[in-house]
Amino acid sequence: MCGRYALAVPKEDVEAEFSMIRIEWFPPRYNIAPTQPILVVRAERGERRPALVRWGLIPSWTKDLSALPLLFNARSETAAEKPAFRGAFRHRRCLIPATGFYEWQKGADGRKQPFYLQPAKGGVIAFAGLWDEWADDKGNVIDTATILTTAANRELAPIHERMPVVVQPDQYDLWLGLDAGRGEGASRLLLPPPDGTFEPIPVGPGVNNFRNDNAAIQLRAVVESAAPPRSVAEKAKPKPGDDQLKLF
Template sequence: MCGRYVMAKAIGDLVAEAEAEADANLELRQSWNVAPTSDVPVVLERLVDGATVRQVHVARWGLVPAWAKDISVGVRAFNARSETLLEKPTFRDAVRARRCAVPMEGYYEWKAGPGNTRQPYFVHRRDGKLSWFAGLYEWWADPAVPAGDPDRWLLSTSVITLAAPDPQDDDPVLAGLGSLHDRLPLPLSPAALADWTAPGTLSNTAALDLLAQVLGQAYTTAAAWRIDPVDAAVGNVRNDGPWLLEPGPEEPAEQEMLPFEAMAKD
């Protein structure tokens, strides 16, 4: 599951690391406690005058498919299981035609302790650079807003997850990820980032082949991460700031979860 994460880099730094372009008026709020339904950056590629252009956009975290009657569909669609992407109506069109990358400085995961307690950990790259995770995006037209009004269109996204490594893996990082949670967001190496975001509509077979290719590099990419205990205050979505990343005691603490985070099966 990926239910909270950190994205506090300035938009200029994000654009530089993504080797992308962005609208001069693009605004992005720094956050050390990003939660579902927040506005988040996504990186996607589009064909512009016959050339492939990588762009940074801001999307609502929680995928709202084009056929949805309202945005409430996205409340529980902030994660998408890799195993069932082509089976679920919410995701199957997007995986064939609207693939993106979701940049993060790292994400939080909670390890269960005695009773209802959980200890939060921050999973991130050792070198401090951004991690890129496979995502999907959709454009949704609000039927209550007149056609032609730019406010009619909502861009939304979901982060794809995969099964976590075996807790008994020989690699200590992969074993740690496996003992932390049974799911993890699908990471992208630089090469996988380019392949995943390449524009174009794929057949079901081609989409499955691409997904298999990206899944094949996931654990190798994840093995370069760190897993650090952090302040238990991150469990409250109202808390935000760099102080949340300060080392925390490896002791279980109570976690306040958003209602739809508690319901999510990813």
Template sequence: MCGRYVMAKAIGDLVAEAEAEADANLELRQSWNVAPTTDVPIVLERLVDGEVRRQIHVARWGLVPGWAKDLSVGVRAFNARSETVEEKPTFRSAVKKRRAAVPVQGYYEWRKEAGGKKRPFFVYHPEGRLIFFAGLYEWWKDADESWILSTTILTMDAPPEQAPGILGELAGLHDRLPIPMDAQMMAYWLDPEQPDASALIGQLREQAHEVAASWTMHEVDSAVGNVRNDYAELVEPHSSSLF
């Protein structure tokens, strides 16, 4: 799964890596400990005057479908299982035509040890490149008639424990994996004119392990477990790491 991540790059860097456009007034909040219900950047494509445009928007992390009575639905919908996303009422409309990419610099995962202890790890691309997770987005209107944009991240089964390198290490962290995309897959996923969601999900899952194989990870300090802690040092290797 993905329950915490890092997104602290400047808007110009995100525009360049996503090959997208952003409103001149768009502001991104740097965070080294992004948690659900936080406002986060997402990448999506829309038809504007008959032309597909790739854009960056800010969305609330935790998808709120249009039929929801209040925002609380999103608290439980920050991840979506790719195996059932087409069936679940919360996601099945969005997956057909409101697909997004969620850019991250890396994400945190906690590995369970004997005795119940959990050790936090930071998973990231060793060259500092952004990782783009497959996501969905929705618009929801509140009581004041204001529109709120929200998002979720798709997940799949983690690689098998016997997988080589980082893939096997990811299996030891959690039984779920947020689904990453390469540039070609992201283009397919975002395209609003791609009608076959089932085929797209199949392609996502087929290429995910190849993308994740380029990652690395290291243990970080337990301070990351507190959402009030939000500073660059959170991603540094833990000094007493046994990993």
């Protein structure tokens, strides 16, 4: 799963990575949590366009928000068939710029050690995402998004069994449906990234609180002893707090 990530670069770096200009921007973010505003890149009028949306997808057909779980992740293996995601998977795919993400490893003693997974080569990467548009009964419109996940690659598997799908730069237009085939074959991108894509860095417990949103939470922490790899059944992730900052 991916319940926290970072986007901490000047806006010029994002503009250059995705060949866009005039991005609506917010300060560098080191601890982005579900329900908060996030930057996405989507296809509009035949080109890449940035947008700020809420992290946590609300399907367009939703009637009762109180009955909807917080859909901040979607399993890539089943997204094309699940009612909550299949419409967006076909017509509203997006890229979610990031400079890394966080995951928690559960040790033999039950304690959870957070890790920051930063791109081994640095810079900005793109998670595969889906977005949707929802309107309430008063006509107020909210755009929302979710991050697609896949099985962890070898370097992340000892920490957690899932990780975000990473879209490579030469695949951006394929994922967005801006290529000549209008996205035909985009499903083949839903694979774990190659080993060596990320560098796992143990960090301190500051990341556990979404209010700690500064570079200090990414500093390498001293870990007394590494926890052994765990089975899928033993693994767990932290749940986002109910009091997280709300965009809408």
